[in-house]
Amino acid sequence: MKSAARGGPIVAVAPVPAAWRHHEDALAERVTAMHSTASQALAGERNAAVLSRIAVGDLTGAVAALTAWCADHLIAVRAGDGEAAPAGGAEAAPAGDGEAAEELRVILRELRTLGSEVADHAFGLYASRLADASAAVRRLGAMATSAQLVDQACAELVYRCGFGRAVLSRVDSETWRPWMAHFTGAAVDASWFAEWVDRPIPLDDLVLEAQVFTEHRPAAVPDTCDPRVYRPIIVDAGRSTSYVVAPVIVAGEVAGFFHADHAPGQRRSGLVDREVLWTFSQGFSLAYERLVLAERVQAQRSRLHAALGSAEALIARRAPALDLALIPDQDERLRIYDEQHICAHGGVPGGSGYENLTDREREVLELLAVGATNAQIADQLVVSESTVKSHVRHILRKLGAVNRAQAISRYLGIAPMGGLPDSRA
Amino acid sequence: MPLPAVDEARSANLDERLSALGARLRQLLASRPDEIAVRALFDELGELPLSLAEAAADRLVGPAQAGDIIRAVAGWQSELHDAVVDAQARSFGRINDGLASLAGTVSSAELVERAPALLCEVCEFDRAMISEVHGSTWRPAAVHVAAGAADELNVALVAAIRTVEIPLTSSLIETEMLRRRASVLIDGTAMTRHTSGSLAALSHSRAYVAAPIVVADRVAGFLHADAYSSSRPLTAADRVALQAFADLFGLLYERAAMAERLLTQQQAIHAALSSAASGVAELGPRVGPLVRAELRAAEVGADADARREGGWPEAGMLTSREWEILGLLATGATNSQIAAALVVSESTVKSHVKRILHKLPAANRAEAVYRYTQLSGNRSRAS
Numbered sequence: 047m048k049s050a051a052r053g054g055p056i057v058a059v060a061p062v063p064a065a066w067r068h069h070e071d072a073l074a075e076r077v078t079a080m081h082s083t084a085s086q087a088l089a090g091e092r093n094a095a096v097l098s099r100i101a102v103g104d105l106t107g108a109v110a111a112l113t114a115w116c117a118d119h120l121i122a123v124r125a126g127d128g129e130a131a132p133a134g135g136a137e138a139a140p141a142g143d144g145e146a147a148e149e150l151r152v153i154l155r156e157l158r159t160l161g162s163e164v165a166d167h168a169f170g171l172y173a174s175r176l177a178d179a180s181a182a183v184r185r186l187g188a189m190a191t192s193a194q195l196v197d198q199a200c201a202e203l204v205y206r207c208g209f210g211r212a213v214l215s216r217v218d219s220e221t222w223r224p225w226m227a228h229f230t231g232a233a234v235d236a237s238w239f240a241e242w243v244d245r246p247i248p249l250d251d252l253v254l255e256a257q258v259f260t261e262h263r264p265a266a267v268p269d270t271c272d273p274r275v276y277r278p279i280i281v282d283a284g285r286s287t288s289y290v291v292a293p294v295i296v297a298g299e300v301a302g303f304f305h306a307d308h309a310p311g312q313r314r315s316g317l318v319d320r321e322v323l324w325t326f327s328q329g330f331s332l333a334y335e336r337l338v339l340a341e342r343v344q345a346q347r348s349r350l351h352a353a354l355g356s357a358e359a360l361i362a363r364r365a366p367a368l369d370l371a372l373i374p375d376q377d378e379r380l381r382i383y384d385e386q387h388i389c390a391h392g393g394v395p396g397g398s399g400y401e402n403l404t405d406r407e408r409e410v411l412e413l414l415a416v417g418a419t420n421a422q423i424a425d426q427l428v429v430s431e432s433t434v435k436s437h438v439r440h441i442l443r444k445l446g447a448v449n450r451a452q453a454i455s456r457y458l459g460i461a462p463m464g465g466l467p468d469s470r471a
Numbered sequence: 472m473p474l475p476a477v478d479e480a481r482s483a484n485l486d487e488r489l490s491a492l493g494a495r496l497r498q499l500l501a502s503r504p505d506e507i508a509v510r511a512l513f514d515e516l517g518e519l520p521l522s523l524a525e526a527a528a529d530r531l532v533g534p535a536q537a538g539d540i541i542r543a544v545a546g547w548q549s550e551l552h553d554a555v556v557d558a559q560a561r562s563f564g565r566i567n568d569g570l571a572s573l574a575g576t577v578s579s580a581e582l583v584e585r586a587p588a589l590l591c592e593v594c595e596f597d598r599a600m601i602s603e604v605h606g607s608t609w610r611p612a613a614v615h616v617a618a619g620a621a622d623e624l625n626v627a628l629v630a631a632i633r634t635v636e637i638p639l640t641s642s643l644i645e646t647e648m649l650r651r652r653a654s655v656l657i658d659g660t661a662m663t664r665h666t667s668g669s670l671a672a673l674s675h676s677r678a679y680v681a682a683p684i685v686v687a688d689r690v691a692g693f694l695h696a697d698a699y700s701s702s703r704p705l706t707a708a709d710r711v712a713l714q715a716f717a718d719l720f721g722l723l724y725e726r727a728a729m730a731e732r733l734l735t736q737q738q739a740i741h742a743a744l745s746s747a748a749s750g751v752a753e754l755g756p757r758v759g760p761l762v763r764a765e766l767r768a769a770e771v772g773a774d775a776d777a778r779r780e781g782g783w784p785e786a787g788m789l790t791s792r793e794w795e796i797l798g799l800l801a802t803g804a805t806n807s808q809i810a811a812a813l814v815v816s817e818s819t820v821k822s823h824v825k826r827i828l829h830k831l832p833a834a835n836r837a838e839a840v841y842r843y844t845q846l847s848g849n850r851s852r853a854s
Contacts, residue, residue, distance in 0.1 A: 122530030417841025452803030
């Protein structure tokens, strides 16, 4: 059974717990069963130390404690038997030392096998959890959008990395706000989380998360009695006994946290859990940044298209009639060109004094416009240079230009009237 | 209640055995624990409780002493377990922290350059190599020798590695990695059967681990590593560690490449748009008058044409600032207007204009405007 603490797209991840977790649960059951068997052999006596070790996931310690307990009892049982029956040979198990002793002997032999299996699991756990974290990172890298990444991260963390619960929070410089979560396990009450979504939790110095925030490093809390734990959400609402937290670092800043624990069980979260979460959150951060960048590359393109599209539309609207293919001959084309040009620039020659120019002045202006000097114009028109000068003066006045360049410019229509800001403005 | 006497000789023997076990334990815990040795001791300790219980019952050891030892053994086992898990978590942490230290690296080329040395450092390999897949071949891009760098063989390896290019044939382990996207641990017979001959001849590797680097859902390269100098046996944990490194590295690389692509695209768009904008600025107003100007140019421009033959200036001769000023000048702007538009002093504009007139060459501003219409025509034809 799974329950997502937050509405929105629920993740389609196969609800199969991580293989190591499955195996560990099976081993824990067997150790518990061995405890029950031993307990029966010892007239219902229970060993609380063994049971609490199983609960926190310390199976190695549980088997060792259970072994010591049974061995102690075997000594006691046989010491009691020793009075009644004479000691047998040192090597062979003495006959008739009681049913209880024989039962304990069987249990101790089984515990030796179980202990070896537990050790195989415990010593090899690192490699399989590292492989799980790595596989989770690959899956994060394959997400198509940042929205999908954010929505599915917590479920990935739970199912791929074998945690019981995972929470993603957003962080700013002063607070962290729970955002997304995924809880697993039967009969988990996830309703409390809804009340915490987006609720700001201060990142003051006393809170462990503040240290994660400033050091850009993950942290493990083996026991939530730790005074740095922010109890209202973690203990009072979340009922966590032990958890790990890692920063989500985006563009060099802590932008979020991942919190994870092994609830609903009491399994302790340790250093390996911390590193699994750290690998995961690094993968998440990189995948997130990559997706945001990729989305930006796309956005750049569509903005470019939009801009070009609107520019094109603008051009089409401005010059609907200009279609050179429809214009018959070259002279006609020239004429239309000029008219089009004149219209487009607010009728520069026509509307701003051009019509007031005399024919001679127009001739001078045309020569001016091709860059002719006064001497060249005089030469061309077979007049004196001073005559040209006075023509030019008249032209400037009639066009309202302050200099020759402006006069030419207005005539050529490079700049509409008043195109540049006045220097005094 | 009188107990039968404990067998003194066996008891002394047990003491000896226990102190030997204790010494081994302390030695193992003193340094970074060797997992195989730890496991052997752990299993030996696991044998003790039952045999001690029997020995105590048979009066071979005192029951109190046996009980103490049994409880101590349980503690020792936990200590060994904790030491191993702690060491494993620390190696895990080194990989994470190492890759976190790369997160600030911006260029993808730099990432490739730095990967082998970092891999040696965080996963304790003697040599590491990063390669790139190119079509149907793969070739080493960078190699790092952390231990035994002075070794002649390694010197030769480093010198020659960049020249190696290996076809992805079907028997090759790299081809298998490309297909299955899984890391591998290669030793023994697999070395000769699935390793490239040229690489084996260069590296003399006896065993190595390798992992694919997945970038944008494609195997873009590989990481190879071994423990050539120390001859430390490589294990599945080494393979998994390399895999974890490669997977995070792939994302790091992809992010860097994506950031580079974003920047390149941004620059390309900017360049394209500004050249389009200046192209448009040059083209638009020029169209009509140019047609008319050419009608006259043949008549009046003879003098200018003569100068042009002596070397018509290319648009490139003007600096972009001068080009900008010429554009403004051509709109008829006065020096003070240009100065205001460009936020420079009028005297700067004057000296720019002087240089422009000299370069074009133009006798005056009016001719400069004419040259501008000519030049911008040249420029748009050239582009």
